[in-house]
Amino acid sequence: xxxxxxxxxxxxxxxxxxxxxxxxxxxxxxxxxxxxxxxxxxxxxxxxxxxxxxxxxxxxxxxxxxxxxxxxxxxxxxxxxx
Numbered sequence: 001x002x003x004x005x006x007x008x009x010x011x012x013x014x015x016x017x018x019x020x021x022x023x024x025x026x027x028x029x030x031x032x033x034x035x036x037x038x039x040x041x042x043x044x045x046x047x048x049x050x051x052x053x054x055x056x057x058x059x060x061x062x063x064x065x066x067x068x069x070x071x072x073x074x075x076x077x078x079x080x081x082x
Contacts, residue, residue: 003062005037006071008078012037015070018045019058027051028058034074046077 002014016033030050036042050061 004067004070006034006067006074008071008074013074017059017062019055021055027053028055030058030062032062032070034077044077046073
């Protein structure tokens with residue numbers, strides 16, 4: 001299930017989120033998943049600069065990310081992978 005839906009031009013993207021606990025660290029990091037709503041193979045995960053000792057805090061901080069920041073990051077990622 002999508003956490004958010006972002007529209008880029010005429011394409012809808014489903015955004016999901018995860019808190020990742022990496023080896024060698026004591027905290028949690030936010031990772032966002034983007035998948036084209038129309039299906040296909042257009043999907044990727046991107047680390048987002050949110051970290052905390054608490055998994056719940058990572059999710060709470062994710063809720064404060066504006067949609068326009070998500071759209072900007074997605075647009076930049078799509079341009080880079082062209």
